[in-house]
Structures are given as structure tokens and as C-alpha cells.
Amino acid sequence: MVRRIRDMEGTLRPPRKYAPFRGTVRYVSIAMHQKRDVGFGDDLIGWFYAMIELLNGGLPWSSLEKISDILKSKLETPIKDLCDSHPKGLLTFAQNVMDISYEQKPKYDSLQKILRSCLRKDVTDATPYDWEVNTQMVSKRVMERSIMASVGTELPPPIDYPPPKKNRTPSLPRRQKVPSPSPMPKEQQPPTKISLPSDPQQTVDVDMEKIPVKTKSVMVKRN
Numbered sequence: 001m002v003r004r005i006r007d008m009e010g011t012l013r014p015p016r017k018y019a020p021f022r023g024t025v026r027y028v029s030i031a032m033h034q035k036r037d038v039g040f041g042d043d044l045i046g047w048f049y050a051m052i053e054l055l056n057g058g059l060p061w062s063s064l065e066k067i068s069d070i071l072k073s074k075l076e077t078p079i080k081d082l083c084d085s086h087p088k089g090l091l092t093f094a095q096n097v098m099d100i101s102y103e104q105k106p107k108y109d110s111l112q113k114i115l116r117s118c119l120r121k122d123v124t125d126a127t128p129y130d131w132e133v134n135t136q137m138v139s140k141r142v143m144e145r146s147i148m149a150s151v152g153t154e155l156p157p158p159i160d161y162p163p164p165k166k167n168r169t170p171s172l173p174r175r176q177k178v179p180s181p182s183p184m185p186k187e188q189q190p191p192t193k194i195s196l197p198s199d200p201q202q203t204v205d206v207d208m209e210k211i212p213v214k215t216k217s218v219m220v221k222r223n
Helices: 040-056 067-076 088-098 108-116 140-150 213-222
Strands: 192-195 203-206
Touching (some): 088 108
Antiparallel strands (some): 192 203
16 A cells, blocks of 8 residues: 655655555545555645544545545535635645645645644643543643643553452352161061071071070071
């Protein structure tokens, strides 16, 4: 989107017979519409169109879509009509910018003086912007910030962000201990059944607590 207007040695490059279109159609100069090489003055023309759009809320060709229609509107709209409701210095600025040829370098100091003449006498570099001014009063802090920011010695105040919320995982319900079954009392324990050696199909109820330990071991071995 950008082409050097000077070579590496600082010499102005000669204009081409044909230059491809570069830029935003709404703001480019007429020279760009005509596919001619553009210079310093054409950049100021684009800035002027953007400024008029901010001041007037739009340009006469803002609603147009075709490039040919936009070019026709730029050619037919007098510059005086664009600056009609603004200080005279803005019209002087536009006329000087429109007359700058490809080979000329703008006189920036003179153009800045013309723009400064459009300001009210009570407006300075330290004057707050419209969005910084309170309708009742301008606080001292706002004025100090405007002065410091104009010379680039103050950074914008840091933004206090709320601390991030911790994502707490829902606690799982504790497992309830199942009570172990209480041992059966000895009185309710069923007796042990032992088969008779003479007839294995017949069994006898025996209270194992009343049998001696030696006899228990012999019974286990036999079984």
C-alpha cells in the first residue's frame, strides 16, 4: 500500500505515467483516482477529507459505492462548501494543500499556523479534550493528565481488574461406614453337626465349646 517517493539517496523519484490505485476510495485525492503518482500533498488531502468527515458527520460522497460516482462528486463539490460552517483558516488550509504538486514539499510550519488560527484563543495544548471535560468543572487531575500526556511523560493509569475466581470442584459426599454385623451370642449359635463313623448319613449336634482341644484336632484329622 506504500511506495517510496524518494530513492535511498533522498532524490525524488520521477512520476510514472500510470500508477495503480492505492488507498481508501473515500479519502484519496483526485490524482489517485486518475491513476497518477501521488506525493506529500495528496496525503494531506486525505487527512483533510477525514477531518471534514469528523466535523460535518460525513462527506457528500459517503453514501456512494461506485468509484466513478465518488470521483464525480469530488470534482463537482466546491471546497468552500465543505468548509462553509467552519473557521476561515480551514478553507485556507484546504486551498494550499490542493495546490501542492507532486514535486513540491509542503510547508508544514505554515500549514500548522493556519490550523492553529482556527482555534479559540483560550484553547492550548493543555486544554482537555471534549470527552475529558466535566460540564460543571474540570478537575485538577484531568488538567494535569492533559498537560503531561501532551509531552508524552505519563502513561495511562493501569486498569484494576478483579481477581479471577477460583473454580472450586464440588466436594464429594463422604462414604458412610456400614456397621459390621454384631457377633451372634453363643446361646443363639447353631450347634455343629458331625456325622457318625458307623453311619456317615446320620449326624449329631455337638457343642464344640464343650469338647477339649485335643479331641477337636483328632476330629479334624479324621475328617
